[in-house]
Each structure stands twice: as C-alpha cells, then as structure tokens.
Amino acid sequence: MRRVLNRPRVVALGYLLILPAFLVILFVMIIPLATGSAFSLFDFKFGSGQGLGRFLFLKNFVRFFADATALKALQVTLLFSAGALAGELFLGILIAVLLDKISVRLAGILRAIFCVPLLVSPIIVGLIWRYMYDPTFGLVYAFFSRIGLRSFFGGLSSPAWALLCVIIADIWETTPFILLVITSGLAVIPEELYEAARIDGAGSTRIFFSIMLPMLVKVISVVLVIRGGDAFRVFDIIYALTGGGPANSTLSLSILAFKEGFVKYQMGYAMAISLITMILVVGLFGSFSRVSVRQERTR
Amino acid sequence: MKKPEVGRIAGRFSLYLVLALFLLWTLVPIYVVVSNSLKTDMDIFARPFKVLFQPTLANYQRALTVGDFGPYFRNSLVVALSSSLVSVALGVFAAYGFASFHLKGLRVFNWILVLGKSVPTITILLPFFVIMSRIHLLGSYAGPILTHTAINLPFVIWLIIGFINDIPTALEEAALIDGASKLQSFWYVLLPILAPAIGSAAILSMQLSWNELLFSLQLTNMDTYTLPVGIAKFVGAISVDWGKSSAAATVTMMPIIIVGFFIQKYLVRGMTMGAVKG
Numbered sequence: 335m336r337r338v339l340n341r342p343r344v345v346a347l348g349y350l351l352i353l354p355a356f357l358v359i360l361f362v363m364i365i366p367l368a369t370g371s372a373f374s375l376f377d378f379k380f381g382s383g384q385g386l387g388r389f390l391f392l393k394n395f396v397r398f399f400a401d402a403t404a405l406k407a408l409q410v411t412l413l414f415s416a417g418a419l420a421g422e423l424f425l426g427i428l429i430a431v432l433l434d435k436i437s438v439r440l441a442g443i444l445r446a447i448f449c450v451p452l453l454v455s456p457i458i459v460g461l462i463w464r465y466m467y468d469p470t471f472g473l474v475y476a477f478f479s480r481i482g483l484r485s486f487f488g489g490l491s492s493p494a495w496a497l498l499c500v501i502i503a504d505i506w507e508t509t510p511f512i513l514l515v516i517t518s519g520l521a522v523i524p525e526e527l528y529e530a531a532r533i534d535g536a537g538s539t540r541i542f543f544s545i546m547l548p549m550l551v552k553v554i555s556v557v558l559v560i561r562g563g564d565a566f567r568v569f570d571i572i573y574a575l576t577g578g579g580p581a582n583s584t585l586s587l588s589i590l591a592f593k594e595g596f597v598k599y600q601m602g603y604a605m606a607i608s609l610i611t612m613i614l615v616v617g618l619f620g621s622f623s624r625v626s627v628r629q630e631r632t633r
Numbered sequence: 634m635k636k637p638e639v640g641r642i643a644g645r646f647s648l649y650l651v652l653a654l655f656l657l658w659t660l661v662p663i664y665v666v667v668s669n670s671l672k673t674d675m676d677i678f679a680r681p682f683k684v685l686f687q688p689t690l691a692n693y694q695r696a697l698t699v700g701d702f703g704p705y706f707r708n709s710l711v712v713a714l715s716s717s718l719v720s721v722a723l724g725v726f727a728a729y730g731f732a733s734f735h736l737k738g739l740r741v742f743n744w745i746l747v748l749g750k751s752v753p754t755i756t757i758l759l760p761f762f763v764i765m766s767r768i769h770l771l772g773s774y775a776g777p778i779l780t781h782t783a784i785n786l787p788f789v790i791w792l793i794i795g796f797i798n799d800i801p802t803a804l805e806e807a808a809l810i811d812g813a814s815k816l817q818s819f820w821y822v823l824l825p826i827l828a829p830a831i832g833s834a835a836i837l838s839m840q841l842s843w844n845e846l847l848f849s850l851q852l853t854n855m856d857t858y859t860l861p862v863g864i865a866k867f868v869g870a871i872s873v874d875w876g877k878s879s880a881a882a883t884v885t886m887m888p889i890i891i892v893g894f895f896i897q898k899y900l901v902r903g904m905t906m907g908a909v910k911g
Contacts, residue, residue: 344734344815345734345736347730347734347815347816348730348733348734348735348736349730349734349736349738350730351726351727351729351730351734352726352727352730352731352736352738354723354726354727355723355724355726355727355786355790356727356738358719358723358779358782358783358786359745359783359786359787361779361783362757362761362779362780362782362783363745363748363749363752363757363783365764366757366760366761366764367752367756367757367760369760369763369764370756370757370759370760373759373760373763380763425655428651429651429652429655432648432651432652433652435648436648436649436652444652444656446894447656447659447660448655448656448659449893450659450660450663450890450893451659451662451663452893453840453886453889453890453893454663454844454886454889454890455843455844455845455846455860455861455864455885455886455889456844456846457844457846457861457864457865457868458666458861458864458882458885458886460868461666461864461867461868461873461878461879461882462662462663462665462666462882463662464868464873465665465666465669465873465875465879466662466665470678470680471677471678471679471680471682473661473665473682476680476681476682506658506659506662510659538644560750563750563751567753567754567755569753569754569755569846569847570846570847573846573847573865574865574868587753588753588754588755591753591755591756591759592755592847595755595759595762596762596851601759601763604755604759605756605759605760608753608755608756608759609756611753611755611756612751612752612753612756615751615753616751619751
C-alpha cells in the first residue's frame with residue numbers, strides 16, 4: 335500500500351473520489367439485489383396492478399424444488415457446465431502444450447488467430463452455429479451426410495442432441511480463454527525443469543504428466559472456478575441457438591428465470607430461481623473469492 | 634539410430650496436423666458467416682457449401698437500408714462509448730482514492746468484485762427492470778449505459794489500482810514536496826504514466842458493452858436496440874434471413890476482432906481478474 339496521508343481533509347477527499355463509482359454500484363447492483371430478494375418472498379406478478387401481491391415467505395423457493403421444469407433446468411445447467419468445462423479444458427490444455435513446442439513466432443501468430451472466437455459476441459456465435467446446424471444447408475449436416483450418418487445426427491431440433499450441439503458451440507467460443515490462461519501458466523515453468531527431466535531420459539508424455547500438469551494445478555483450478563461460474567449462468571448462446579427447447583432439453587436456470595420473469599411476468603418466482611442460481615454459483619465455485627482475496631493481500 | 638528418427642518425424646507431423654485441424658475448427662465458422670454476408674441467397678442455399686463465389690455487397694445494403702441496422706449501429710456506438718467513458722472516468726478516480734488514501738472500504742470493494750463475478754445477470758436484471766419501469770427510464774439509453782458501467786467499474790478499478798501500485802511513491806512525493814496539491818500531483822504526475830493502462834481499460838470496457846446482450850435486450854426499445862439485440866430479434870424470427878443477418882453479424886464482430894488483436898495481453902488479465910497474472 336502507498337504512503338498514507340491521514341489528515342482528515344485528505345481522507346475526505348479520498349472518499350469523495352470513490353463516491354461516484356460507489357453510487358453507480360449501489361444503484362445498479364446493491365439496490366436491485368436487495369429489492370429482488372424482497373420480490374422473491376412475494377407472489378409478485380409484474381404489471382398486474384396489485385403491487386407486490388401476497389406475502390409467500392419462502393414458498394417460491396420451496397416451489398422450485400417441487401417444480402419438475404425447474405429441476406430439469408438444474409440438471410441441464412449441471413450437464414452443460416460439466417460438458418463445456420471438460421471439452422474446453424481438454425482442448426485448451428492440448429493446444430497450449432502443442433503451441434509450446436513450436437517456434438515462438440508461429441505460436442504467437444496461431445495464438446492470435448485462435449483467440450478470435452473469444453471476441454465474437456455470444457449472440458453472433460449463436461447465429462453462426464444456427465447456420466452450421468441448419469438441417470438443409472448447414473455444414474455439420476453436410477459432414478454427417480458425407481460419412482453416411484445423416485439420420486443418426488439429430489441437430490438442434492432433437493431433444494437428445496440439442497444440448498450437445500449447444501455445448502460444442504460454447505466450446506468453440508471459450509476454449510481460447512483456457513488456452514490463453516494455460517499459456518501464461520506454462521510460461522512461468524522454469525526451463526531448467528524440462529532440461530533436468532530430459533537429461534534423466536523422460537519423454538514428452540512423462541514431462542507432461544510429471545512436470546507440466548502438477549505446475550498447472552493452481553492455474554487450472556482458477557480457470558475451473560471462473561469458467562464454471564460463467565457456464566453455470568449461461569444465457570446468450572442458448573437463447574440464440576434453441577431458446578431452451580426442444581422439450582426443455584437445453585433449458586438453463588438463467589433461461590428459465592428469464593422466461594418466468596419476462597414471458598409469464600412471475601417476477602417473484604423468477605427472482606427466487608435466479609437467487610438459487612446465484613447461491614449455487616457461490617457454493618460450487620466460491621473458492622474464487624478466496625483466490626482473489628489472497629492475491630490482494632500479497633500485494 | 635534410424636527408428637527413433639522416424640518416430641520423431643511422425644510426432645512432429647501429428648503435432649502440426651492437430652494444430653492445423655484446430656485452425657480449421659476456429660476459422661471455418663467465421664469464414665461461413667463472413668462469406669454468407671457476401672453471397673447472394675442463391676449461393677447461400679447452394680449445396681454443397683460454396684467456398685468460392687462471386688461476392689456482392691447487396692446484403693450490407695439491405696441490412697442498412699431495409700433493416701434497422703444503421704440505427705442499431707449508432708445505438709451501440711452511443712452505449713459503448715458512453716459506458717466505457719463513464720466507467721473509466723469514475724474507475725480511475727476511485728482507484729486513485731483506494732490506492733493513495735488508505736481507505737477502509739477496500740475490503741468492501743473486494744467483496745463487491747467477487748459479488749459482481751458470481752451474480753447471474755438475470756438476478757440483477759429482473760429487479761432493475763422493475764425499478765427502471767417505475768422511474769420511466771425503460772427504453773432509454775440509461776439502462777444499458779448504467780448496467781454496462783456497473784459491470785465494468787469493479788474491473789477497471791481493480792486494473793488501475795494494480796498499475797498505480799506499480800508506480801514508485803517517490804514520484805508523487807516529489808511533486809508534493811514541490812508544493813503541488815494531492816490532486817495536482819495526480820493530474821500531472823500519475824495520469825500521464827497511467828495513460829496506456831487507462832486506454833486498455835477503456836477498450837476492454839467498450840468490448841464488453843459492444844457484445845452485451847441480456848441487459849440491452851430488456852432495457853431498450855425499438856428506438857434504442859443495440860446491435861446484439863437487433864441480431865437476437867433476427868435470429869428469433871421464424872425464417873432467418875441469413876444474408877442480412879450475416880452482414881449485420883460481420884459488421885458487429887469485425888471492429889472488435891481487429892481491436893482484439895492488439896489487446897490480447899490485457900484480455901487475459903481482464904477476464905481472469907488477476908487471479909492469474911496474464
């Protein structure tokens with residue numbers, strides 16, 4: 335921390351400097367979170383002209399666990415997160431390690447190109463993959479026709495395949511993020527470790543499992559937490575590709591809360607769903623907070 | 634020694650093969666949308682997929698004149714520029730406050746940072762939508778600008794604090810001894826050094842705002858739709874006009890891709906919020 339000037343007037347100036355930023359966060363995050371939590375306790379139907387409606391206390395939360403659609407959404411969200419994370423980690427680590435083996439210049443150029451999907455708005459990623467999965471002229475169907483599996487592949491309109499299709503589009507978009515982070519993790523492994531291993535006669539596979547992977551554990555856990563939280567809150571890409579269908583097979587918790595709130599105007603229940611989502615994100619991926627606070631203290 | 638040599642060449646070959654496949658996997662979808670935007674409907678619907686074709690700008694003309702993409706583009710510019718300007722201005726002041734005045738609020742700020750990272754957009758959007766409708770600001774630019782600013786602020790503050798902490802305190806103290814006020818030393822000494830950091834924070838904020846869908850979707854109306862919202866409305870239609878929406882998508886993503894090439898390093902930092910040093 336920098337040198338302290340503790341005269342009262344100077345401290346007052348300090349608070350004055352953070353005040354505008356604080357007001358924005360108060361108005362856009364803290365107040366809505368508080369009001370929203372209050373909504374979740376009522377049978378609040380937006381636009382019904384009946385104010386907040388009946389006081390339900392925790393009934394909206396109880397309703398969630400008795401609602402088959404909501405439980406389906408929870409299952410879809412967990413499957414989506416697990417599938418997307420597994421695919422992205424595998425591809426991201428694989429490509430990062432391979433780029434580490436080729437010339438620095440070529441690796442730099444390739445890495446810059448590989449990052450392009452990360453910069454594309456998720457709604458456009460959705461649009462692109464809608465076209466890729468289109469049954470009449472999409473490239474994915476063309477590929478399956480070519481290898482003679484045209485009838486095997488169901489695409490976005492089949493409840494059995496839709497979630498996998500969405501996961502693949504998500505993998506396309508966010509693998510570069512994992513790639514970038516793993517690359518920065520690889521960069522800090524000292525060269526001597528590799529040399530020592532090579533002198534001892536270790537092959538590439540051995541080096542990967544005995545040196546790279548253990549050194550990457552911390553980076554991987556951080557990535558898991560950040561991407562896990564993002565995947566659990568997924569909205570855009572599903573909204574663009576399937577809107578939650580067919581037969582709720584791609585209905586994520588955020589999509590469900592959106593539909594309850596903005597299609598059925600059941601604000602109270604929608605708010606309860608979204609709060610449950612938030613609690614699950616914090617619970618499942620909460621270790622992120624510990625990582626970030628520790629970072630701050632060492633500074 | 635012939636056998637290991639063969640194995641090495643095979644290993645090298647498969648390494649480049651995997652990288653080439655990943656390059657294809659990355660670029661084919663981009664090529665598909667960009668080429669569709671330059672194709673006639675005939676070529677878009679042709680099977681098999683036409684890799685080579687006679688390019689036309691008709692889709693762009695249609696998107697800008699028949700569709701409302703001209704206004705959407707303008708709205709996106711207004712929202713992205715204002716929200717990044719506001720988040721950077723307020724963020725720099727707040728970061729300076731936190732870094733130089735030893736305020737007690739830093740712990741609270743950390744907590745807000747984590748909160749911002751774990752609250753689903755929809756959790757904020759539902760009540761914020763109700764609030765905005767009560768104070769009659771639904772459909773104005775205020776909704777997307779305020780929400781994008783609030784998402785970006787903690788990140789901008791965090792980024793700039795890091796940079797301020799890297800600047801030797803002696804520089805600022807020298808200015809104070811020479812009789813400059815605290816604010817003068819900030820303005821004339823720190824700000825010029827921070828310029829590159831502020832620039833990258835501005836670009837990252839703009840990128841987030843430019844691509845953001847969910848807040849803009851519900852808080853804007855026909856007159857204030859941003860590009861992602863416009864595209865979402867296109868995709869939602871029963872039969873998608875591929876030529877027109879591909880043109881709109883290309884116009885939306887190209888500026889960000891071009892800028893993104895230059896700010897890759899900051900991108901990692903921004904997205905990991907410092908959990909990993911990028």
